Amino acid sequence: MSATPATPVRVLVAYGTANGATAQIAGAIADVLRKAGLQAEPRLVRFVADVSPYEAVVLGSGLYAGRWQKDARKFVRRHHRALAARPLWLFSSGPLDVSASQRDIPATPSVQRLADELGAREHVTFGGCLHEDAHSRGARMILRSGKGGDFRDFPAIEKWAAHIADALLAERGVSP
Ligand SMILES: Cc1cc2nc3c(=O)[nH]c(=O)nc-3n(C[C@H](O)[C@H](O)[C@H](O)COP(=O)(O)O)c2cc1C
Numbered sequence: 001m002s003a004t005p006a007t008p009v010r011v012l013v014a015y016g017t018a019n020g021a022t023a024q025i026a027g028a029i030a031d032v033l034r035k036a037g038l039q040a041e042p043r044l045v046r047f048v049a050d051v052s053p054y055e056a057v058v059l060g061s062g063l064y065a066g067r068w069q070k071d072a073r074k075f076v077r078r079h080h081r082a083l084a085a086r087p088l089w090l091f092s093s094g095p096l097d098v099s100a101s102q103r104d105i106p107a108t109p110s111v112q113r114l115a116d117e118l119g120a121r122e123h124v125t126f127g128g129c130l131h132e133d134a135h136s137r138g139a140r141m142i143l144r145s146g147k148g149g150d151f152r153d154f155p156a157i158e159k160w161a162a163h164i165a166d167a168l169l170a171e172r173g174v175s176p
Contacts, residue, residue, distance in 0.1 A: 005172045008039040012054040016045045016061035016072025019139060021129035021152065022093045028154055029058055029091075029161040036165035037174070045075035051082035056168055058161075059083070062128060063094030064138070066108040076114055083118050087171075089164050090115050090123040093152065096142070100127040101153045121167075124160055127151030 011033050015026040026042040033040035051057060061072035068076075076083065092111055099105060105125035107115055115123045129150040130142060142148065 004037050005169065005174050008037075009056065009168050009172060010054050011038050011040040011056045011058065011168065012048065012051060013040055013042045013058045014045050014048050014072075014075065015042065015059070016069035016075065018062055018064065018069045018136070019130065019134045021150075022060055022062045022069075025091070025093055025126060025152060025157055026058075026060060028157050029164075032158050032161035033058075033165050036162065036169065038165055038168060045071045048075065048079075051079045051086070054086065056087040056089075056164075057083060058089045058091070058164060060091035060093060063092050063108065063111075067110040068092065068114070073114075076118065080118070087168065088118055088120045090118075090120045091160070092123070092125045094125060094128045096128050096130055096147050096149060096151055098127065098151060100125050100151065101156060126157055127153055 013026045013030045013033070015022045017023050023044070030040040030042040061068035067073065090111070092107065095105060106112070107123045107125065111123065129152050130139060130148045132143060132148060134143065
């Protein structure tokens with residue numbers, strides 16, 4: 001086995017976001033994949049026209065009332081067939097407390113349905129982030145109740161990304 005793939009494995013790291021927190025999670029995942037020798041591109045779902053150039057996809061979104069942000073749901077509908085045909089990992093970013101760092105938080109029923117329909121390999125829930133500058137009515141209400149803050153666990157995010165890189169490289173016959 002060689003240490004690098006002969007042709008680069010191109011991985012789409014697509015994300016839906018309403019308040020920006022998930023963008024940095026996607027960026028951290030793409031960084032780890034790139035360091036492992038994969039060609040990873042973080043992209044806002046709205047700006048992905050075609051999934052076909054990518055060999056694998058990591059797709060995630062912030063949670064809003066138990067569902068993914070609407071552009072992420074639209075993305076799944078539009079690219080359903082291409083996503084289902086590729087190795088696919090899903091993540092949600094949500095809980096505004098330390099719970100996601102302490103135990104596995106199952107996908108919400110809405111997200112689990114997507115994972116099942118698409119035949120995703122895995123879904124993981126990471127802690128979310130809500131800053132004082134979030135402006136929607138819902139965000140203001142949560143902030144007023146004292147529940148804002150940054151609960152994204154970047155070491156856990158990076159560990160998950162490294163495990164995706166290992167899986168993709170092993171399938172290409174590349175040794176770590
Ligand atoms: C109006 C509103 C509703 C939310 N609903 C949920 C929810 O149902 N479950 C959850 O875990 N987090 C929920 N959150 C927290 C967000 O998912 C969290 O802030 C996430 O990191 C947002 O990602 P984004 O900034 O990329 O959109 C909610 C936040 C807001 C502002």
